[in-house]
Amino acid sequence: MLDINHFGAWDYVVVGATLLLSLLIGVYYAVVGNKTNEDLLTGERKMNVFAISASMLVTYLSAITVLGYPAEIYANGIQIFTSTLLSFIFVPLSCYMFISVFYGMQLTSVYEYLELRFDTMMVRWCASVSFILQGLVITGVVLYAPSIALERILGLPIWASIVGIGICGTVYTSIGGLKAVVWTDVFQFFMIIVGMISIVAKGLISSGGIYETFRFASEHGRLDLLDFTVDPFMRHNTLNFVLGSGFSMLCLYGTHQPQVQRYCSLPSFRHAMKAVFLSIVLKVFTMSLVLVTGISIFATYVGCDPLLLGQIKKYDQIVPHFVVAELSYLPGIMGLFVSCVFSAVLSSVSSSLNSLSAVVWEDFLSHMKLFRTMSPRGQANTTRCLALIFGAITMGLAFVAQNMGAIYQAAITAVGAISGPLGAVFLMALFIPCVNKWGATAGMVTGLSTMIFMSIQSFLMEKPYHAPLPTYIDNCPPETNFSLITQKTDIFGNSTVLQEIEWPEKLYTLSYVLYPFVGGLITTVVGTVVSLLTGGWTDAKKLDKKYLHPILQKCLCCPIKEQPIRKPTYVHADRISGVYDFNPHASNPNLFYNLKYEAVPTKPEGGV
Known part of the structure; x- marks a missing residue:
């Protein structure tokens, strides 16, 4: 020390x-x-x-x-x-x-x-x-x-x-x-x-x-x-x-x-x-x-x-x-x-x-x-x-x-798996018109619960340890104290090295790097299937297409129909970005309104 x-x-x-x-x-x-x-x-x-x-x-x-x-x-x-x-x-x-x-x-x-x-x-x-x-x-x-x-x-x-x-x-x-x-x-x-x-x-x-x-x-x-x-x-x-x-x-x-x-x-x-x-x-x-x-x-x-x-x-x-x-x-x-x-x-x-x-x-x-x-x-x-x-x-x-030691570390591992399912909900919302509220909720809950369970199991189970690249002590200065020298087997503990882990336990040895992707994939699949089973295509026909990605808005095969004109909505100018009509009747000169959409800005400068 x-x-x-x-x-x-x-x-x-x-x-x-x-x-x-x-x-x-x-x-x-x-x-x-x-x-x-x-x-x-x-x-x-x-x-x-x-x-x-x-x-x-x-x-x-x-x-x-x-x-x-x-x-x-x-x-x-x-x-x-x-x-x-x-x-x-x-x-x-x-x-x-x-x-x-x-x-x-x-x-x-x-x-x-x-x-x-x-x-x-x-x-x-x-x-x-x-x-x-x-x-x-x-x-x-x-x-x-x-x-x-x-x-x-x-x-x-x-x-x-x-x-x-x-x-x-x-x-x-x-x-x-x-x-x-x-x-x-x-x-x-x-x-x-x-x-x-x-x-x-x-x-x-x-x-x-x-x-x-x-x-x-x-x-x-x-x-x-x-x-x-x-x-x-x-x-x-x-x-x-x-x-x-x-x-x-x-x-x-x-x-x-x-x-x-x-x-x-x-x-x-x-x-x-x-x-x-x-x-x-x-x-x-x-x-x-x-x-x-x-x-x-x-x-x-x-x-x-x-x-x-x-x-x-x-x-x-x-x-x-x-x-x-x-x-x-x-x-x-x-x-x-x-x-x-x-x-x-x-x-x-x-x-x-x-x-x-x-x-x-x-x-x-x-x-x-x-x-x-x-x-x-x-x-x-x-x-x-x-x-x-x-x-x-x-x-x-x-x-x-x-x-809390290991329990808390397991909780951290689980929380780290949340980003994938959350990101997948936004992907579905922007790029899959048929996904409705039931599918989005079911997909998110399934993805989150699955990845949290997997990450906790991954942390708690005994799995093959990853050996670091070799290091040496053959070139230490003469004054080095070797009395504290430790064998590698002691440093890394009694991990499973050669024993092959069987299914389904092997699933918990999935690379931690893939957790966001797997969580997103589960969320997307479940969300899409549940949406189709709960009237997703019917809901898609009622969807206001401005909430989809612009590339889908321009797609000719897209079945989405634009919503009818809504009641004019007043909105503070500092909350919008784009061109709006000035409202001459408002008591506050900083209020504007848009006759077509509720507080939804037009395409931003330089946007897609």
């Missing part, structure tokens, strides 16, 4: 400044604006393109990325980077399939679309509740996970880490709203980049430079990217990444509340597209840094593996170990690394809290007379209270995670 008493005054200054600046950004936006829910949840739809693109990225750059991905690359090579490269295909596809439709509707909660499409609150509420449960549990885990690493470096109690990060993120999110979340995300993005660059620089120097680093990695099989084996039970291969990560990317960029909320906060469709494509560039750059981090640390320890020496208990600790062992002599560098981890956690926590508040307000509270009749300031204060409540709940869940 390394000495952790290397955290000096400059390190505390760096960490303190990071947290303080994050709070000050929230205070600033609380003072200069955020008087209404429109300000808190959409940033008045006037956000900056770069800020939104950085926020879209760091929303999913949790401490798991900073600590776990380099460890994965160290132990198993760069195959996981395949999912990053797939961004060039699936993110633009997501723009065409989802963003071109949802931006024009200017939604605050993406689940509002499901109510419009299926003409019922049932589907909307089912999807909203699923998202809320998923968001709460995952945010609790994101808050808890890095506290273990911080305890190793700082000697900081786990509870102090949870409370410190949790309170900071909750406060600036609740008072500053989306503007504070986005601009702190920008600041935290740069902190993550600077922290990773410092580790990469030291790793490259310690291993002899870029050429030597990649030579060591290549010789030991860490640079094998593609594997075209067709095996759904194989942990990582190219086909599994294409199906699983590709489908997951479609869902996350196109239908996940934090992302939809961000690109709908931009002033035009063209701005939204710029932000999405810029986020791809930022993602590839950031994940490339993560990749080089893992490779450079491997090259540093290529003949003296800390796990085999017993200096760490698992590879997830390799990055903190490297920082303590190689960088602790530099004033402020350990503080920079801790700030990097804090920033990764804060960005995920704040984005989740803001999105959860938006969904609960838009999908539930805004439909209640008590809240609907409140003043704009009262509604904004209610939303702030929601963020505070969710922040307290996630901190509580983080403490629960500390004491």
Whole structure:
């Protein structure tokens, strides 16, 4: 075990400044604006393109990325980077399939679309509740996970880490709203980049430079990217990444509340597209840094593996170990690394809290007379209270995670399977006209319950363990302490290695990468079949085709008929995007109406 008493005054200054600046950004936006829910949840739809693109990225750059991905690359090579490269295909596809439709509707909660499409609150509420449960549990885990690493470096109690990060993120999110979340995300993005660059620089120097680093990695099989084996039970291969990560990317960029909320906060469709494509560039750059981090640390320890020496208990600790062992002599560098981890956690926590508040307000509270009749300031204060409540709940869940062990980990695995079925509901709504409310609900419930059951069983059962790539201790310095050396068989436990698992238990060994795809497939099949059995084609003939994807609206064989003219509906101008007729009789000059559709904007500029 390394000495952790290397955290000096400059390190505390760096960490303190990071947290303080994050709070000050929230205070600033609380003072200069955020008087209404429109300000808190959409940033008045006037956000900056770069800020939104950085926020879209760091929303999913949790401490798991900073600590776990380099460890994965160290132990198993760069195959996981395949999912990053797939961004060039699936993110633009997501723009065409989802963003071109949802931006024009200017939604605050993406689940509002499901109510419009299926003409019922049932589907909307089912999807909203699923998202809320998923968001709460995952945010609790994101808050808890890095506290273990911080305890190793700082000697900081786990509870102090949870409370410190949790309170900071909750406060600036609740008072500053989306503007504070986005601009702190920008600041935290740069902190993550600077922290990773410092580790990469030291790793490259310690291993002899870029050429030597990649030579060591290549010789030991860490640079094998593609594997075209067709095996759904194989942990990582190219086909599994294409199906699983590709489908997951479609869902996350196109239908996940934090992302939809961000690109709908931009002033035009063209701005939204710029932000999405810029986020791809930022993602590839950031994940490339993560990749080089893992490779450079491997090259540093290529003949003296800390796990085999017993200096760490698992590879997830390799990055903190490297920082303590190689960088602790530099004033402020350990503080920079801790700030990097804090920033990764804060960005995920704040984005989740803001999105959860938006969904609960838009999908539930805004439909209640008590809240609907409140003043704009009262509604904004209610939303702030929601963020505070969710922040307290996630901190509580983080403490629960500390004491529940395997049961809680199984719950996290299950929650991770939710994104596929939720994304499939939106796919059916946009691209399969015959799917009705009964099919959508049945498909979603079946998909969610099946994947949650599978993921829990997968975690609880004894299954073949995946052996990491070989590491060695034949090139350690003379002063190395070998007294803690551990055999590999002891490190990884008594996993089933040679015994073949029989059906149906073998189903639970499905690659975790494929869970979103399988969940989406089950949801789509069940949803379509149930719809056809409950009058789906009859319902399709009554469907307002503006809720389908534009490519289906133009399809000659499409049986959908446009709905008759409705009663004129008045709508605030700041809630629409497109050309509307001015209403000269309205007492409020900012009110417009559309004689044909209820509060439905025309095709956005640059849209599909």
